[in-house]
Amino acid sequence: MAITKTPLIRYKILNNCFRNRFKRYTIDTLLIRVNEELSEINGIQGYGIKLRQLRDDISFMKSKEGWGVEFVEELDGKKQIYQYEDLNFSITNAPLNEVEIDEFQSAIQVLSQFEGMPQFIGIQEIIAKLKTDLKGSNNDRPFIGFDSNQDLKGVEFFSQLYNSVQNKIPLLITYKDFKSEEAYSFTFHPHYLKQYNNRWFLFGLHTDTGKQDWNVAIDRIIAIQSNNLEFVETKIDWTEYFSDMIGVSKSEGSNIEEVILNFNKLTGNYMASKSIHETQKHKWVDEQTLEVKIKVAINYELERLILSYADCVEVIEPLHLKEKIKNRLGKALAEN
Secondary structure: OOHHHOHHHHHHHHHHHHHOOOOOEOHHHHHHHHHHHHHHHHOOOOOOOOHHHHHHHHHHHHOOOOOOOOEOOOEEOOEEOEOEOOOOOOHHHOOOOHHHHHHHHHHHHHHHOOOOOHHHOOHHHHHHHHHHHHHHHOOOOOOOOOOOOOOOOOHHHHHHHHHHHHHOOOEEEEEOOOOOOOOEEEEEEEEEEEEEOOEEEEEEEEOOOOEEEEEEEHHHEEEEEEOOOOOOOOOOOHHHHHHOOOOOOOOOOOOEEEEEEEEEHHHHHHHHHOOOOOOOEEEEEEOOEEEEEEEEEOOHHHHHHHHHOHHHEEEEEOHHHHHHHHHHHHHHHHHO
């Protein structure tokens, strides 16, 4: 695809540069950064744009037809600094402009050609969501709702992360977890992207710890940069890795256990039609109780799932899980 055909890719690269709290770009360093990203995305060394194209891109982003972005009024020597005045701003959270609408319409036309083909099961839902998003951008009243997180942060990094996993590119990630007061950086070899509960997680090798299934929440990422280190492969079969668990967290040395849950009649009817795990087996033990058995590694996400059913479920086995749920409910009552 010619460079002139991929403006949105360039705008997203620039958007990430302009939002970076830890590095301030001039026009020269911007050009270097954009061309590095374009080379990595396209897998062609030296692939990039000229200074004139970069200036045109910036002008468009500043225009009313673009996103009306505003930069800080600061200089590095005699050269302008290109950093958003509001670092919380992102073009990914702004209303769609004409360029994005055109891209949407082109994508819908291409995807629609694959509807009905067995190897593309589920594409109808994707097309419906694209059409709905496009209608929303045109201020038409929506007539279908999708489960989504409107406040999800970090989605602007998704394309770059996807390309890094696909093209096996190590990353330098600046990250701020819930426990840290300050952001910190680490080298990461990305291997797998996983969505759970309307959040995206990146799995891979954390070089400082040597842990190969390190979990990075995308909404906690502050900035990412490509790294020139040699990419380290993984032997983990991710489909198998997630097959014995609910969610994304797996404790070191965790074992697969049989979990037995009893649901009341009303919730049982729902559970019988929608399995909570691929290993689920269920049966009615009487007219009021559905017994559900699953074989999984017990983790925090499983506990939260059980607690979400409140008084509609009873934990039967294993006993240590039963005690955990009991203790959590006891603490909740004590705090209230």
